[in-house]
Amino acid sequence: MPRVSEAAKAPNMTQVAERAGVSAQTVSRVLRGHANVQPATRKKVEAAVQALGYRVNGAARALASGRTQTLGLIEIPSVNYSSAAIGHGVEIAAREAGYSVTISATTSSHPQDVAAAFARLEEQGVDGVILAIPTRSSTSDLGAFAERIPTVSLDGSLERGVQVVAVDQHKIGRLATEHLLDLGHPSVWHVSGQRGWVDADAREAGWLEVLAEHGIEAPPVLRGDWSPRSGERAGELLARMPEVSAVFVASDEMAFGVMSALTARGRRIPEDVSVVGVDDIALAAYATPPLTTVAQSYEALGARAVRHLLARLDGVEDESVGESIVPELLVRASTHPWS
Amino acid sequence: MPRVSEAAKAPNMTQVAERAGVSAQTVSRVLRGHANVQPATRKKVEAAVQALGYRVNGAARALASGRTQTLGLIEIPSVNYSSAAIGHGVEIAAREAGYSVTISATTSSHPQDVAAAFARLEEQGVDGVILAIPTRSSTSDLGAFAERIPTVSLDGSLERGVQVVAVDQHKIGRLATEHLLDLGHPSVWHVSGQRGWVDADAREAGWLEVLAEHGIEAPPVLRGDWSPRSGERAGELLARMPEVSAVFVASDEMAFGVMSALTARGRRIPEDVSVVGVDDIALAAYATPPLTTVAQSYEALGARAVRHLLARLDGVEDESVGESIVPELLVRASTHPWS
DNA sequence: ACACAAGATGTTAGCGATAACAAGCAGTGG
DNA sequence: CCACTGCTTGTTATCGCTAACATCTTGTGT
Numbered sequence: 001m002p003r004v005s006e007a008a009k010a011p012n013m014t015q016v017a018e019r020a021g022v023s024a025q026t027v028s029r030v031l032r033g034h035a036n037v038q039p040a041t042r043k044k045v046e047a048a049v050q051a052l053g054y055r056v057n058g059a060a061r062a063l064a065s066g067r068t069q070t071l072g073l074i075e076i077p078s079v080n081y082s083s084a085a086i087g088h089g090v091e092i093a094a095r096e097a098g099y100s101v102t103i104s105a106t107t108s109s110h111p112q113d114v115a116a117a118f119a120r121l122e123e124q125g126v127d128g129v130i131l132a133i134p135t136r137s138s139t140s141d142l143g144a145f146a147e148r149i150p151t152v153s154l155d156g157s158l159e160r161g162v163q164v165v166a167v168d169q170h171k172i173g174r175l176a177t178e179h180l181l182d183l184g185h186p187s188v189w190h191v192s193g194q195r196g197w198v199d200a201d202a203r204e205a206g207w208l209e210v211l212a213e214h215g216i217e218a219p220p221v222l223r224g225d226w227s228p229r230s231g232e233r234a235g236e237l238l239a240r241m242p243e244v245s246a247v248f249v250a251s252d253e254m255a256f257g258v259m260s261a262l263t264a265r266g267r268r269i270p271e272d273v274s275v276v277g278v279d280d281i282a283l284a285a286y287a288t289p290p291l292t293t294v295a296q297s298y299e300a301l302g303a304r305a306v307r308h309l310l311a312r313l314d315g316v317e318d319e320s321v322g323e324s325i326v327p328e329l330l331v332r333a334s335t336h337p338w339s
Numbered sequence: 340m341p342r343v344s345e346a347a348k349a350p351n352m353t354q355v356a357e358r359a360g361v362s363a364q365t366v367s368r369v370l371r372g373h374a375n376v377q378p379a380t381r382k383k384v385e386a387a388v389q390a391l392g393y394r395v396n397g398a399a400r401a402l403a404s405g406r407t408q409t410l411g412l413i414e415i416p417s418v419n420y421s422s423a424a425i426g427h428g429v430e431i432a433a434r435e436a437g438y439s440v441t442i443s444a445t446t447s448s449h450p451q452d453v454a455a456a457f458a459r460l461e462e463q464g465v466d467g468v469i470l471a472i473p474t475r476s477s478t479s480d481l482g483a484f485a486e487r488i489p490t491v492s493l494d495g496s497l498e499r500g501v502q503v504v505a506v507d508q509h510k511i512g513r514l515a516t517e518h519l520l521d522l523g524h525p526s527v528w529h530v531s532g533q534r535g536w537v538d539a540d541a542r543e544a545g546w547l548e549v550l551a552e553h554g555i556e557a558p559p560v561l562r563g564d565w566s567p568r569s570g571e572r573a574g575e576l577l578a579r580m581p582e583v584s585a586v587f588v589a590s591d592e593m594a595f596g597v598m599s600a601l602t603a604r605g606r607r608i609p610e611d612v613s614v615v616g617v618d619d620i621a622l623a624a625y626a627t628p629p630l631t632t633v634a635q636s637y638e639a640l641g642a643r644a645v646r647h648l649l650a651r652l653d654g655v656e657d658e659s660v661g662e663s664i665v666p667e668l669l670v671r672a673s674t675h676p677w678s
Numbered sequence: 679a680c681a682c683a684a685g686a687t688g689t690t691a692g693c694g695a696t697a698a699c700a701a702g703c704a705g706t707g708g
Numbered sequence: 709c710c711a712c713t714g715c716t717t718g719t720t721a722t723c724g725c726t727a728a729c730a731t732c733t734t735g736t737g738t
Contacts, residue, residue, distance in 0.1 A: 057693085
């Protein structure tokens with residue numbers, strides 16, 4: 001006999017209240033962990049909740065309270081290590097604080113597209129937004145949204161109403177370049193990240209700064225776009241220049257491309273050319289040879305963004321504002337003293 | 340003079356209706372793209388919406404309509420290539436269909452944790468759930484949820500009420516193994532994925548099947564856990580066995596570890612040992628040597644899961660149920676004829 | 679010219695919670 | 709012994725939208 005369940009509608013708070021012999025308001029208080037409820041009452045309510053398998057209706061709660069306990073994350077879908085890691089940091093931190101995370105993907109960083117992503121989140125009623133779009137241009141027209149919804153940006157740029165959390169990208173460039181110069185290399189070449197990305201620009205600036213401090217004239221920048229393929233193209237050029245002995249690549253993924261191209265053209269790593277990457281992706285230690293890189297915790301970055309945002313939502317000042325996540329150099333076999 | 344904006348409350352539908360000189364219901368109709376609205380009326384409403392900067396209140400809409408236009412994605416946060424790619428496929432497909440995606444992360448695949456993730460989504464009122472937990476055990480106790488909320492699972496296992504979308508993992512194992520045997524290798528070793536994962540088991544089964552078809556006795560499985568480090572450990576063992584000439588590794592990330600260990604111990608790839616991975620991660624083509632691998636589109640998998648789910652929500656039968664995503668062998672330099 | 683169908687718009691009544699206020703009940707100090 | 713304070717609990721009025729039904733047009737066939 002087919003037991004077609006009568007699509008039993010989910011119970012509501014009133015039904016729980018009836019069963020527990022109290023008012024709906026009391027049920028609401030128990031569910032929200034309100035302090036002033038008699039232990040006995042609390043127990044009765046909890047029993048009724050359990051018995052009916054009751055679950056609060058988020059939409060109703062949101063409508064009545066004005067809060068959704070949801071954070072929005074705007075990002076560009078890519079299988080980049082960094083964006084995935086940031087996302088996870090955000091999710092975990094949000095969950096621990098009792099918030100959900102809704103992803104609002106945007107295919108480009110054009111202000112228009114980002115604004116559309118923002119609008120979707122606003123409709124959904126998110127309590128706050130984390131903007132993980134790493135190009136500066138994209139945030140300039142978003143002030144209107146940020147004024148209505150608390151927003152934290154990860155792009156390193158500072159706009160009106162938008163708080164910022166960032167890794168110290170500049171230091172990354174410095175660490176990598178100093179490491180190579182310390183090894184005795186006469187100069188350091190640079191394969192940059194995509195033009196317009198805050199991270200790319202800051203890393204490049206750090207590199208330039210260190211070279212300048214050492215009185216070294218900077219070689220031309222080889223501009224990549226974060227993809228391994230772009231690293232490979234840069235590597236093909238570098239392989240043709242015998243004077244190149246040290247390369248700072250703005251991401252590990254591009255560094256794989258660079259190393260692949262150099263190796264394929266007979267330039268040995270690290271004997272002929274030293275290579276430094278950035279990110280410490282999981283595979284960096286398993287490259288051939290293992291890749292020296294500058295590590296930074298993107299998870300921590302995401303988590304910090306959440307903390308900032310929640311602090312603002314609670315009207316508290318987050319004292320860790322401005323503190324950057326500190327990057328760290330990991331020396332592996334892809335770098336070698338100059339000979 | 341500090342222009343402290345009076346926290347101007349967002350306009351509601353009634354205000355839009357007044358401004359447009361129509362009823363709220365008509366505004367609602369226009370906003371939802373209802374057919375029977377006079378063009379002139381529609382225009383008036385749209386103008387009022389524009390003028391007031393009106394945005395529907397999702398919570399109210401959800402409460403009244405019972406639908407949130409939101410999908411839940413349950414996953415284990417990891418910087419795995421596959422999970423990130425699936426997530427993006429889901430997000431993009433969902434967005435195109437006008438749905439948002441809420442991530443519900445679970446730190447383990449224990450049924451209890453997965454159930455908690457499910458419960459959070461249920462409270463939030465998602466219209467459907469995509470379960471991207473790749474271990475079979477995890478779905479067994481989830482039937483109760485799946486009966487209440489339409490659910491699609493990506494784990495390849497079939498449970499009551501749960502529809503499944505999957506890559507043909509079995510074929511992946513076959514393709515890789517056949518390729519190596521075709522190159523003349525007398526046998527093929529296997530570094531598997533984590534025990535209990537549907538993908539790992541199916542790939543291993545495909546490998547075993549092909550060996551059996553060729554009358555080859557299967558060597559012992561080296562069990563990994565998807566991490567490059569576990570691949571490295573397997574590689575250390577393989578390097579000590581001179582008879583090993585061909586290895587099928589269940590993921591590219593582990594394959595990097597395997598290759599790193601083999602190379603470090605003087606086993607040349609592909610001259611001494613051929614290696615095949617799975618996934619075609621972005622870096623596979625830039626490994627040293629470039630990695631032969633079996634590619635599959637995880638984005639397509641995610642997108643298909645969304646299509647299934649939406650078809651079910653609309654009460655339509657999705658005719659593509661059961662069709663698997665077809666994997667494809669990409670031959671690169673890490674495999675070589677046996678000599 | 680009239681009944682009637684079909685389209686366009688308006689009206690009413692919730693959806694399921696929470697906020698704000700009201701009320702009841704104990705214990706306290708004068 | 710009474711007014712008063714502080715804790716518990718209940719009552720009422722929304723929150724902003726949509727479903728369902730009601731009403732008013734307009735055009736059609738005969």
